[in-house]
Amino acid sequence: MERARFGKAEIIAFGGIRDAASYLVELLVVAAIYIGLAESALLLPAMNPAATPLWPPTGFALALVLLRGYRIWPAILLGAVSPYLMADRSLLESGSVGIGALLAAFAGTWLISRWSNGRQTFATPSGIAKFAVITFVPTTVISSTIVVAGFVLATTLNLSDSVVTWLAWWLADAAGTLVIAPVVVLWAMLRPRSSSKWDPWESIALSALVSIIGIVAYSPLIGSDLISNDLNVPLPHRSLLGFLVLLPLMWAALRGSRCGVATAALIFLGTAVWGFSAGNDPFPKTDPDGSLLTLFVLSIAVSVPPLALAAAIATRQDVEVHLLSLQDQLSRQIERKNLALDSVRRHFQILIEGVVDYAIFALDKEGHVTSWNSTAQKIIGYTPEEIIGKHFGIFYRPDERRAGSPARALESAIQEGKHEVEGWRIRKNGTPFFITGSVSVSVDEAGNLIGFINILRDATERRDAEEKLFQAREQLAMSQKMEAIGKLTGGIAHDFNNLLMIIGGSAQIFARLLDPKLPKAIEAIQTAAKRGESLTRQLLTFSRHQHLSPTVVDLNASIKNMRTMIESSLRGNIVYNENIGENVSPVKVDLAELELAIVNIAVNARDAMPNGGTFTLSVNAVTADRTIGDRRPGEAFFAIAFSDTGTGIPPTLLSKMFDPFFTTKEVGKGTGLGLSQVYGFAHQAGGTVTADSKVGQGTTITVYLPSCADEQITSKEHSAARAKSRHPQRQTVLVVDDSADVAEVTSSLFEHLGYETIYRDSAEAALKLLEAGTKIDLVFSDIVMPGTIDGVGLAREIRSRYPNLPIALTTGYSDAAKAAPSSLRILRKPFDTEALREFIQEIAPPRSMKSPGLSLASSTADASRRN
Numbered sequence: 001m002e003r004a005r006f007g008k009a010e011i012i013a014f015g016g017i018r019d020a021a022s023y024l025v026e027l028l029v030v031a032a033i034y035i036g037l038a039e040s041a042l043l044l045p046a047m048n049p050a051a052t053p054l055w056p057p058t059g060f061a062l063a064l065v066l067l068r069g070y071r072i073w074p075a076i077l078l079g080a081v082s083p084y085l086m087a088d089r090s091l092l093e094s095g096s097v098g099i100g101a102l103l104a105a106f107a108g109t110w111l112i113s114r115w116s117n118g119r120q121t122f123a124t125p126s127g128i129a130k131f132a133v134i135t136f137v138p139t140t141v142i143s144s145t146i147v148v149a150g151f152v153l154a155t156t157l158n159l160s161d162s163v164v165t166w167l168a169w170w171l172a173d174a175a176g177t178l179v180i181a182p183v184v185v186l187w188a189m190l191r192p193r194s195s196s197k198w199d200p201w202e203s204i205a206l207s208a209l210v211s212i213i214g215i216v217a218y219s220p221l222i223g224s225d226l227i228s229n230d231l232n233v234p235l236p237h238r239s240l241l242g243f244l245v246l247l248p249l250m251w252a253a254l255r256g257s258r259c260g261v262a263t264a265a266l267i268f269l270g271t272a273v274w275g276f277s278a279g280n281d282p283f284p285k286t287d288p289d290g291s292l293l294t295l296f297v298l299s300i301a302v303s304v305p306p307l308a309l310a311a312a313i314a315t316r317q318d319v320e321v322h323l324l325s326l327q328d329q330l331s332r333q334i335e336r337k338n339l340a341l342d343s344v345r346r347h348f349q350i351l352i353e354g355v356v357d358y359a360i361f362a363l364d365k366e367g368h369v370t371s372w373n374s375t376a377q378k379i380i381g382y383t384p385e386e387i388i389g390k391h392f393g394i395f396y397r398p399d400e401r402r403a404g405s406p407a408r409a410l411e412s413a414i415q416e417g418k419h420e421v422e423g424w425r426i427r428k429n430g431t432p433f434f435i436t437g438s439v440s441v442s443v444d445e446a447g448n449l450i451g452f453i454n455i456l457r458d459a460t461e462r463r464d465a466e467e468k469l470f471q472a473r474e475q476l477a478m479s480q481k482m483e484a485i486g487k488l489t490g491g492i493a494h495d496f497n498n499l500l501m502i503i504g505g506s507a508q509i510f511a512r513l514l515d516p517k518l519p520k521a522i523e524a525i526q527t528a529a530k531r532g533e534s535l536t537r538q539l540l541t542f543s544r545h546q547h548l549s550p551t552v553v554d555l556n557a558s559i560k561n562m563r564t565m566i567e568s569s570l571r572g573n574i575v576y577n578e579n580i581g582e583n584v585s586p587v588k589v590d591l592a593e594l595e596l597a598i599v600n601i602a603v604n605a606r607d608a609m610p611n612g613g614t615f616t617l618s619v620n621a622v623t624a625d626r627t628i629g630d631r632r633p634g635e636a637f638f639a640i641a642f643s644d645t646g647t648g649i650p651p652t653l654l655s656k657m658f659d660p661f662f663t664t665k666e667v668g669k670g671t672g673l674g675l676s677q678v679y680g681f682a683h684q685a686g687g688t689v690t691a692d693s694k695v696g697q698g699t700t701i702t703v704y705l706p707s708c709a710d711e712q713i714t715s716k717e718h719s720a721a722r723a724k725s726r727h728p729q730r731q732t733v734l735v736v737d738d739s740a741d742v743a744e745v746t747s748s749l750f751e752h753l754g755y756e757t758i759y760r761d762s763a764e765a766a767l768k769l770l771e772a773g774t775k776i777d778l779v780f781s782d783i784v785m786p787g788t789i790d791g792v793g794l795a796r797e798i799r800s801r802y803p804n805l806p807i808a809l810t811t812g813y814s815d816a817a818k819a820a821p822s823s824l825r826i827l828r829k830p831f832d833t834e835a836l837r838e839f840i841q842e843i844a845p846p847r848s849m850k851s852p853g854l855s856l857a858s859s860t861a862d863a864s865r866r867n
Contacts, residue, residue, distance in 0.1 A: 096150020
C-alpha cells in the first residue's frame with residue numbers, strides 16, 4: 001500500500017539543484033493547470049452564482065496528493081488562491097478556498113491510503129465504492145464547510161443563505177471530485193501493455209460517440225443559429241437521449257477500459273454541464289436547485305457504476321491474464337516435469353533392461369502382471385504381449401497353485417513389506433527352473449497399496465553347482481576314507497607278503513627235497529600261498545600301492561580275448577553279451593590287473609543272479625565333464641559298463657560297495673575285496689569307477705579309463721624270454737634284504753634256476769662288497785630296508801658307479817617304489833620260481849662269465865649266502 005506522507009523531510013528534501021529545479025517546474029505546472037480549471041469554472045456562473053470554482057479544484061487537488069504525495073501542497077495552495085487574488089477577492093476568501101481544497105485533499109488522501117489501497121483504489125469495485133464514500137465525507141464536506149465559513153466571515157455570503165449555498169457547493173464539489181480525480185489518477189498510472197492495433201481506434205470511437213450523445217442530449221447548440229431550430233420539433237425531449245450514453249460506457253466497461261470509461265464520463269458530463277449552464281432541459285433555470293441535483297445524480301450515475309464495472313472487468317482480465325500466465329508457467333513446468341519423468345522413465349527402463357541377471361516385473365493389487373523386462377522374457381519365456389494382464393500364479397506349479405502359494409506370497413509381502421521367495425517355477429515351455437528373489441509391496445505417498453514388485457533370479461545353475469559340490473564333497477570324503485583304509489591295508493599287505501614269500505618259497509623247496517609221496521601237503525601249502533598272494537594283491541590294488549606295469553593295449557581285442565575267461569566265471573544260466581564299438585582307441589593299463597578287475601565284476605554279477613539272467617559288457621567313448629585324476633574336463637575316456645539283471649543293491653548300501661571287506665554275500669562266500677580291487681585299479685590307471693543299482697532291476701558298474709589314441713600298442717613277443725636258459729657257467733646274484741628268512745627263500749629260488757648267490761642285509765654292506773672287487777652278475781634287492789639307503793637308493797648308486805651291472809628290485813609294498821625310475825623293473829612279492837625266471841629273462845639275459853673276477857668256492861658261496 002502506498003501512502004502519502006507529510007513531513008519536513010519530504011517537503012524540503014532535495015537532492016541538489018537539479019531536484020530543486022524539477023520540483024519548481026512541477027509546482028508551476030500544477031499551479032497553471034489549477035488556475036486553468038478555476039478560470040473554466042468562472043465561465044459557468046449559473047452553476048456557481050458566487051463565482052467560486054470549488055468542484056474542479058478539489059478533485060484535482062485530491063488526485064495530485066494521491067499521485068505526488070503531500071509534498072505537492074505548495075502547488076495546490078498557490079493554484080487555488082491565485083485565481084481569486086487575480087479577481088481582486090479578499091484574502092479571507094482566497095485563503096478559505098485554498099486552505100479548504102488543501103485540507104480536503106489531505107483528509108481524502110489519508111483515508112484512501114489507509115482504507116482503500118491508496119492510488120490503487122480504482123483497481124477494484126470495492127475501492128471505487130470506498131473512494132465515492134470518502135469523496136462525500138469528509139473530503140468535500142471539509143472543503144465546502146471551510147469555503148462557506150470564509151465567505152460568511154468576509155460578509156460575501158449571508159448567514160441565512162449559507163446552508164443552502166453549502167449544500168449546493170458540497171454536491172457540486174462531490175460531483176466534480178467523482179469525475180475528475182479518477183481521470184487524473186488513472187491516466188497518470190496508465191502502464192503500457194500489449195494491445196491490438198484496434199485499441200486506439202476504439203478509444204477514439206468511444207470518445208466521439210459519447211461526445212455526440214452529449215451534444216445531442218444537452219448541447220445548447222441545437223436550436224441555435226449553428227444548428228437549425230427545426231430539430232427541437234422531432235426532439236422535444238432530447239435530454240432523454242442522454243441515457244444512451246450508458247451503452248458505450250457499458251461497452252467500454254465490459255472491455256475493462258477504466259481510463260476509457262473515466263474519460264468518456266468526463267466528456268459526457270462536460271456537455272451536461274454545458275447544457276446546465278445554458279438552462280437546457282433537463283436543467284431549467286427556473287429551478288436551479290433541481291437542476292443542480294439532476295446534474296449531481298447524472299454525475300454519479302455516469303461515473304461510478306461504469307467505472308466500478310470496468311474495474312471489475314479489468315480485475316477479472318488481470319486475474320485471467322495472471323491465471324493464463326500461471327497456466328502457461330504450470331504448463332511449462334508440467335511439460336518439463338513430463339520430460340523429466342519421461343527421461344527418468346527411460347533411464348529406469350534402460351536400467352531395468354540393463355539388469356541381465358534379474359527378472360523384474362510389476363503386479364497390480366490382485367497379482368496381475370503390469371510390466372515385464374527383457375530379462376524376465378529371457379528367463380521365463382513370455383513376451384510382454386503374452387504375459388501382461390495375466391496372473392503371476394502361472395509361474396507356479398499346479399500343486400502350488402491349488403495350495404494357494406501365490407496368494408500367500410502376496411499376503412506375506414503386505415504384512416512384512418517384503419517376502420523372500422525360493423523354489424521351483426515353470427517356464428513358458430513347461431520346464432522347471434529354480435529361482436531366488438523377493439516380492440515387495442509398492443505404495444503411494446499416502447501409504448496405500450498400489451501393487452507389488454517381483455525381483456527374481458534364475459538360480460538353477462547355482463543349485464546344480466551346489467548339488468555337484470555336495471556330491472564332490474561326498475566323493476572327497478569317500479576318497480579320504482578309501483585312502484585311510486588303503487594305507488592300513490597296504491601296511492598289512494607288506495608284512496603279509498613277506499610271510500607268503502617264506503611259505504611259498506619253502507613249499508617249493510620241500511617239493512624238491514621231500515619224498516614225492518607227500519605232494520598233497522606241499523600242494524596245500526602252495527595253494528594257501530597263492531590264495532594269500534591273490535588276497536594281498538587285491539588289497540594292494542585297492543590301496544593303489546600295488547606296483548603296476550602298464551602297457552598300451554588294444555581294449556577291443558583284449559576284451560574279446562577275455563571272453564572265455566569271463567564266461568567261465570559265470571554260470572550256464574547266465575547269458576553274456578558284448579557291445580563293443582569298432583573305433584575303440586587303445587588304453588594304457590596293466591593288462592593283468594584289468595583281467596582281474598573284469599573277473600571280480602563278473603563273479604559279483606554271477607552271485608547277484610542265482611536264478612540266471614543277463615550279463616552285458618559294453619564299451620563307449622565319453623567326454624569327462626569333471627576332473628578325473630590328473631585329467632581335466634573335456635578329455636576323452638572309455639566307459640566299460642558291466643550290467644546285470646540281478647537283485648540289485650539298496651541305496652543305503654550302494655556307497656559302501658567299494659569298501660574293503662564289505663560284502664552282501666553270506667559268510668564264507670566272499671572276501672569283500674573284489675570290487676575294492678576294481679576301485680583301486682581304476683584310480684591307479686588314471687580313471688574312476690561308478691556304480692548304479694536299483695533293487696530288483698540289477699546293477700551297472702562303469703569303469704572309466706583314459707584314452708591313449710596317440711600311443712603305439714606294446715608288442716608282446718618275448719620268444720627268447722619265455723624259454724628256460726641253460727647256463728654253461730653259473731652266474732652270481734647279490735641278494736640284498738633285511739630279512740634273513742626272506743633272503744634264504746629268495747636265494748633258494750635263484751639257486752634252483754642255476755645261479756650262485758651272495759647275501760647282504762643292507763645297501764651299505766652290498767656297496768662295500770662291490771667296492772672290494774667281488775664279481776657280481778646281478779643285484780637283486782628289497783626296497784624297504786633299514787639304514788640311510790633303501791633299495792631305490794642302492795639302484796641309483798650302482799647305476800652311477802657300475803653302469804653295466806644289472807639291478808632288480810622287489811617289494812610287497814612300498815611308497816618308495818614311486819620314486820623309482822621307469823626303466824627300473826620291480827618284481828612283486830610273493831613270487832615263485834617261474835615268475836622269477838621270467839623277470840630275470842626280461843632284465844638280464846644269460847651271458848658267459850668270461851670277465852675277470854674273484855673265484856668263489858662252493859663252500860665260500862654257501863657261507864656268504866647265509867651271512
